Amino acid sequence: MSDEYDEELQDLLRRKAAEQQRRALEEQQRKAELEARKDAILRAILTPEARQRLTNVKLVKPEIAEAIENQLIALAQAGRIQAPITDDELKEILAQLTSQTKKDFKITIRERGWK
Template structure:
């Protein structure tokens, strides 16, 4: 049984092509993600004061998921006209309290006495 090097070269070429296509697809996805992020930032710059943007950046450092959800919510509220622009730091604090307050769960701990006094 002889080994055919030509088939091996063809296989390697197919693998290289597939890897190149995958890299291209990933690069396109990354470029699209960056473009969307830049659009969000541009919208936020236009609807928020500098102090509010600074507070949002600080939140993003501590809780990135919360900051991203808050950004999406602020953009949606501004687009629908349900919130006056520019959004000030005080308005952002109020919105943040509502968002965090709705996510916070109250825990009630009850201690039942056992019979081992």
């Protein structure tokens, strides 16, 4: 009885592990397809120089690059982008976005009566 139970348990664990592995593979494939679609859209709406600049931004500030990519893709899908975006136009977009997200830090030093 114990051997049957152990075999069933092992079989159940193997099936569960196989299912988790299959799900992980499907998720990885889905992400790869999504990235491929994003790249295709960006290739169509950006000049090579602008794509290179966006790649450089992604290396330094991935969250800003992701925001710009999503914004550009949404505009392209809505039909609001007519011609490929040049490097200079992308620079303007980057400047606008970074000026909106830039935080001002102020350090105040208060003197205390330490002796």
